[in-house]
Amino acid sequence: MLAFADAVDRLNQRVANVVRWLALTMVLVQFCIVIGRYVFGYNSIAAQESVLYMHATLFMLGAGYTLLVDKHVRVDVFYAKLTERNRRRIDIFGHLFLLLPSMTVLLYWSWPSVRNSWKILEGPMSVGGIEAVFLLKSLIPAFCCLIILQSLSLLIRLLVQGAKS
Structure with a gap:
């Protein structure tokens, strides 16, 4: 099981190593859009949409890495004061009853839209x-x-x- 966990961690690390460059690319493209518009009077809808595509890709594909390195949003009002054992219990509960079910539901309900979009090459x-x-x-x-x-x-x-403790 730990080999599976290691492989998943490596996958999200590799994805993050690729998509992190989108942040810099997004800034450069947006800079070019602004220069093009205000200096040369040129506007490109495709260039503007490319920033949206890069932004979506960066955040959607980088989310797994964010979870891996524990930089996701968490309300630490009580969590920070708990013992390690109680934190582990909360984390297990959160994964089993909040995160996994919500991602499964999102995947299930979004799939028809994605499938139809591919069918017509939206x-x-x-x-x-x-x-x-x-x-x-x-x-x-x-x-x-x-x-x-x-x-x-x-x-x-x-x-x-x-199990070890």
Whole structure:
């Protein structure tokens, strides 16, 4: 089981190593859009949409890594004051009864929309935009899968850690 957890961790690490460059690329593209518009009077809907696509990709595919390194949003009002054992219990509960079910439901309910988008190769959101909304929608199941896998990895580690103590 730990080999599975290690493989999932490596997967999310590799995905993060790729998508992190989108942050820099997004800034550069946005800079070019602003210069193009205000200096040269040129505007590109596709360039503007590319920033949206990069932003969505960065956050949707980087979420698994964020969970891996424990930088996700957490309300630490009580959690920080708890013992390690009680934190582990809360984490196990959160993975089993909150995170995994919610990601499963999101995956289930979004899949028909993603499937239909691929079926028609859904085009741009705006005239002159990027003709790949189906790719943008595909980020939803990818996000769910990466989060589910990372949640399982963390759950395995929490259970192994609990068994040792």
